[in-house]
Amino acid sequence: MLTYCRTLWNLTTARILLLRKDNDRGEITTTVIVTALMAVLAIALIAIIAAKLTAKANSIDLGLGG
Secondary structure: OOOHHHHHHHHHHHHHHHHHHHOOOOOHHHHHHHHHHHHHHHHHHHHHHHHHHHHHHHHOOOOOOO
């Protein structure tokens, strides 16, 4: 059990050291904001298209005498 814990500890510390060496960070905030804005725009676009399709469907005269 002690050997397992030491191995796990060594792997964890090695991974942390590798992550600390990585200089590619700091872009997550921009990415999250851009993704959120794109999602909001997509939802708005779908709502506009659905409203126009519903209005067009409701304006069609089927000649049912109503």
